[in-house]
Amino acid sequence: MLEKLRVPGLGGWSEDPLWASFYDWSVEHPRAGGAVWRLGIGSDLGLLYAAAAEIGRQPAGSAVLDVPCGGGVALRGLRRGQGIRYVAADIAQAMLDRTMEAARERGVADQVEPDIADVGDLPYADGEFDLVVSFTGLHCFPDPHLAVLEMGRVTHAGGVLTGSALLNDTGLRTLPIRQVGRFSGLLGPSATKAEVRAWMAEAGFTDVTLRMSGAIGYFRGVKA
Numbered sequence: 001m002l003e004k005l006r007v008p009g010l011g012g013w014s015e016d017p018l019w020a021s022f023y024d025w026s027v028e029h030p031r032a033g034g035a036v037w038r039l040g041i042g043s044d045l046g047l048l049y050a051a052a053a054e055i056g057r058q059p060a061g062s063a064v065l066d067v068p069c070g071g072g073v074a075l076r077g078l079r080r081g082q083g084i085r086y087v088a089a090d091i092a093q094a095m096l097d098r099t100m101e102a103a104r105e106r107g108v109a110d111q112v113e114p115d116i117a118d119v120g121d122l123p124y125a126d127g128e129f130d131l132v133v134s135f136t137g138l139h140c141f142p143d144p145h146l147a148v149l150e151m152g153r154v155t156h157a158g159g160v161l162t163g164s165a166l167l168n169d170t171g172l173r174t175l176p177i178r179q180v181g182r183f184s185g186l187l188g189p190s191a192t193k194a195e196v197r198a199w200m201a202e203a204g205f206t207d208v209t210l211r212m213s214g215a216i217g218y219f220r221g222v223k224a
């Protein structure tokens with residue numbers, strides 16, 4: 001068995017690696033960060049913001065789960081005074097702290113509940129959420145299949161799961177990132193396009209769409 005590489009700046013998410021700060025910087029800067037995304041993984045960062053906008057279309061009284069919330073990039077979809085319950089869940093406390101800081105800056109902290117949670121064992125009831133968002137997450141989880149099933153379990157019938165992930169069958173360009181990420185413990189096994197579709201179906205989602213932007217796949221489905 002290969003020993004995990006000790007790469008400076010990388011390491012488990014709970015250790016708040018340097019990479020996490022760089023990643024957060026990239027997603028929060030549409031121009032400079034967007035250029036990094038285009039050059040590094042051939043992907044349009046604008047699609048992440050467009051997908052997060054679905055949060056802003058939820059009516060008052062809705063419940064939204066953002067897992068993993070990371071530094072809170074999806075908060076840009078949440079409107080002030082929208083009147084929803086927004087649960088921001090992540091395995092790393094440092095990420096939750098960043099999310100709450102971002103929520104305060106955006107004036108939406110009154111709607112946000114931070115929660116330490118493992119996506120593979122979510123501490124929520126079946127069907128608790130109307131919308132589950134999981135951006136740039138699946139490829140970071142140790143068991144992405146279980147993660148999709150868990151996110152499906154907590155999605156209400158008629159609700160939506162939407163998210164994005166760095167997928168495996170996307171060519172050689174991102175192979176070094178994926179390999180180093182895995183050996184360092186920062187990334188998990190991820191998935192192919194077919195696996196994402198199959199897992200979404202298994203989790204009870206219909207009308208599944210999967211749109212590729214470079215190496216990032218944007219998936220969305222409606223819970224039957």
Ligand SMILES: C[S@@+](CC[C@H](N)C(=O)[O-])C[C@H]1O[C@@H](n2cnc3c(N)ncnc32)[C@H](O)[C@@H]1O
Nearest residue numbers: 013068069070073090091092095118119135136
């Ligand atoms: C690349 S960041 C993405 C965060 C955010 N959604 C975004 O798009 O910026 C990946 C996040 O996954 C979290 N994470 C890793 N494993 C996890 C797990 N098993 N359960 C919950 N969160 C996890 C990390 O702490 C990190 O915040």
